[in-house]
Amino acid sequence: MQQDLKSQQTKQLIINEAFNLFYENGFKTTSIEKIMKATQLSKGAFYHHYKNKKEIGLEVIKLKIRKRVYEGMIIPLHANGDAYEILSSTFLNRIKSFPLYDKEHGCPMNNFINEIGDYEQTYQVALQKIIEAWKTELICLIERGKAEKTIKSSIASEAIAIYLISAFEGIRGIRKLYEDDVILDQYLMGLALFLERLKA
Structure with missing residues (x-):
């Protein structure tokens, strides 16, 4: 039991450090050696858990990136209340909530899509599942809003x-190119106008 816990903690350490390195430096430029150095694990201990970077990349997508999208953009859609207000506040408030570090480095999922989306089918499938889950939940909320008459019934x-x-x-990708939030403020103004057109 104690060994299982230690093994899980070691795997979590590897995934956390790999995620941070991928996020800051990119997937392709981050080597196994860099991840190993960040974890301070021996070569034997490291390779006992993951055989290669591909395995680590998939785990980062499933355990870190998926979690961020679910917690930030999917779970809030399940709130009680006016569907239109939930839709609007989820998108408007999430952008405002990001710390400077996240603004400077963009969206981890988007970074992965842009860097390795055409690189390996297993990555494509893992990333696509996250997008499809997000899309499905949004459609459900919009349809709920139509039924409640808070969102126009005519929209697709x-x-x-x-x-x-x-x-x-x-x-989130574009913000990486700028030193301040002016571009985000302009996006939020446009988004608010767009969302207003969905309101019943």
Whole structure:
């Protein structure tokens, strides 16, 4: 039992350090050696848990990136109340909540998509599952809003869901190019105007 706990803690250490290095320096430029150095694990201890960077990359997507998207953008959609207000506040408030570090480094999922989205099918599938889950939850909320008459019944739910995801991910990538939040403020103004058009 104690050995299992130690093993889980070691794996968590590797994934945490790998995520930080991927986020700051990129996936392709981060070597196994750099991850090993960050963990301060011996070569034997390290390779006992993960055979290669591909395995680590998949675990980072499943355990770190997926968790961030679910906690930040999917779970809030399940709140009680006015569907339109939930949709609006989720997208508007999430952008405002990011610390400077996250603004400077962009969205970890978007970074992965841009860097390795065409690199390996297993990565494509893992990242696509996150996007599809997010899209599905958005569609459900929009449809709920239509039924509640807080969101216009005439809008195309799937198209709106994809647009919102794309715009959100896009601005997070663009923000990396700037030294301040002016570009984010402009995005938020545009987003607020767009969301207002969805209101019933």
